[in-house]
Amino acid sequence: MLSAVLVLSVLALSLLIAQFLKLQWVGRRFPPGPTPLPFLGNLWTLNFRIDRDNLIELAKPYGNIYTVWLGQTPIVVINGYEAVRNSLTSHTDVFALRPGMPYFQKIFGENGIVFSNGHTWKQQRRFGLTTLRNLGLGKRSLEMRILEEAQHLVKFFAVQEGKPTDPYMSVVNSVSNVICAVVFGHRFSTDDKLFLRLIKSVNLVTRFPGTTWGWIYDVFSPLMPLLPGPHKKVFGCWEEVRSFVREEIKLHRERRVAGDPPEDLIDYFQDEITKTKNDPTSVFYENSLITVGLEFFLAGIDTTSTSLLWALLYMVEYPDVQEKVQKELDAVLEPSEIICYEDRKRLPYTNAVIHEVQRYASILTGVGRQSLKDTSFQGFFIPKGTIIFGNLTSALYDPEHWETPRQFNPSHFLDKEGKFVNKEAFMPFSAGHRVCLGEQLARTELFMFFTSLLRAFTFHLPRNEEKKISSDYVLGTTVHPLPYQICAVPR
Ligand code: HEM
Numbered sequence: 001m002l003s004a005v006l007v008l009s010v011l012a013l014s015l016l017i018a019q020f021l022k023l024q025w026v027g028r029r030f031p032p033g034p035t036p037l038p039f040l041g042n043l044w045t046l047n048f049r050i051d052r053d054n055l056i057e058l059a060k061p062y063g064n065i066y067t068v069w070l071g072q073t074p075i076v077v078i079n080g081y082e083a084v085r086n087s088l089t090s091h092t093d094v095f096a097l098r099p100g101m102p103y104f105q106k107i108f109g110e111n112g113i114v115f116s117n118g119h120t121w122k123q124q125r126r127f128g129l130t131t132l133r134n135l136g137l138g139k140r141s142l143e144m145r146i147l148e149e150a151q152h153l154v155k156f157f158a159v160q161e162g163k164p165t166d167p168y169m170s171v172v173n174s175v176s177n178v179i180c181a182v183v184f185g186h187r188f189s190t191d192d193k194l195f196l197r198l199i200k201s202v203n204l205v206t207r208f209p210g211t212t213w214g215w216i217y218d219v220f221s222p223l224m225p226l227l228p229g230p231h232k233k234v235f236g237c238w239e240e241v242r243s244f245v246r247e248e249i250k251l252h253r254e255r256r257v258a259g260d261p262p263e264d265l266i267d268y269f270q271d272e273i274t275k276t277k278n279d280p281t282s283v284f285y286e287n288s289l290i291t292v293g294l295e296f297f298l299a300g301i302d303t304t305s306t307s308l309l310w311a312l313l314y315m316v317e318y319p320d321v322q323e324k325v326q327k328e329l330d331a332v333l334e335p336s337e338i339i340c341y342e343d344r345k346r347l348p349y350t351n352a353v354i355h356e357v358q359r360y361a362s363i364l365t366g367v368g369r370q371s372l373k374d375t376s377f378q379g380f381f382i383p384k385g386t387i388i389f390g391n392l393t394s395a396l397y398d399p400e401h402w403e404t405p406r407q408f409n410p411s412h413f414l415d416k417e418g419k420f421v422n423k424e425a426f427m428p429f430s431a432g433h434r435v436c437l438g439e440q441l442a443r444t445e446l447f448m449f450f451t452s453l454l455r456a457f458t459f460h461l462p463r464n465e466e467k468k469i470s471s472d473y474v475l476g477t478t479v480h481p482l483p484y485q486i487c488a489v490p491r
């Protein structure tokens, strides 16, 4: 008995040592970084999560480009505006691929836009961009839809009559309805039980990868189907969401008479399915329609609503900024004037504030890429198939490019005369050929929602919380603020 235990222990120990040596050996080929442990890599030292600040501590001795091991997978982290931009743009042919993270692979497969590569990605991305344009992006029609949702949000705050309210759910609902209009061609009432469930589920699925369980899932994915845990619930919700979309597709098919012009993403996609029916390489079929539709939800809701929630929080934190925005809005716009996206050019200060919100909040810490072949980058050898993590926050906070990177300061986007200036290091939507597909939609939404709210209300904290303002963050897929309450006082 005793000898069996002994033999097993020796075996286990040799296995660990062998693993350790193997990692050392393989690791020599990558940029430097902290020593990985067998099986866990650097997860141990990271407390099982990549945090905005803990990694930089770990990486300090290694400079702007370093390797960190998530379990058995080496990830090369790239920091600083120049290096990040180079990795995303000038090296697009080398760092062309989107790495397949097990969680998203399970959720989406590879038939949509966000997690596909090659032929599928090209076709779906082109379809997505054309469809957004066809649905009125950059024209008055889609702006009016967005404005309608902004007005619903204004109404929601008006009903509260300045009492403390948590804006979270209503902001999410409004932003979701913009995406619903694009994908389904209609909005949902905010007391629609089904809609609320849908949004809740989408949120759960979006935020799971940022949780500790999310990390564990990606590192130990082969074991996960066997284990209990929150991932089971997440996948259950996901099934529900997919059936919901399947049902919408069915309704669209039944309702639409042949020859009717397409009115939303589902219609456009169905037309594509019909057109390519006889093409065996076609990427357009019902399952990929569900994926693309839901990718708009996953990519477009949490990001935009989180940015708006930060914007409101910064306005109560910096009341002087809020006041200046309102002064500018009042001076430039007639009281009953309907605002349009073009007006940002007449509103340099407001525009600068919205940009600074996105810079300072830096809600997506970074983007993943994978190298297509062996390459050398900034003096380091990077083997084929390596996952690259371009740190967007490091560009948005790069001290070489921002006067006061760690302060909320709208002057970052203004010249001496108060005119708006674009900054090259401003890249919250990333850069290169995989840059955010919804960038223009998101920018239009942020502008329309933000200006509508500040024209109607002055925001402040509940009286008894004046001192307790917290802009602490939680790292999910996006960096979002802790729940807060706010008072919207009609102007
Ligand atoms: C403030 C809001 C938003 C931010 C900060 C944001 C940011 C980003 C970032 C950083 C990426 C990764 C790009 C890369 O890999 O280099 C991305 C990709 C993407 N975003 Fe957004 N996004 C926002 C809103 C939206 C909206 C409203 C949509 C809806 C259409 C959307 C759709 C997408 C899609 C489809 C991709 C994948 C593109 C590809 O892989 O080719 N995003 N976004």
Ligand SMILES: *[C@@H]1O[C@H](CO)[C@@H](O)[C@H](O)[C@H]1NC(C)=O
Pocket: 050, 051, 052, 053, 054, 055, 056, 057, 059, 077, 079, 391, 393, 394, 395, 397
């Ligand atoms: C990304 O950059 C920010 C700001 O410089 C830094 O705090 C963070 O630790 C960096 N993240 C990684 C993964 O290196």
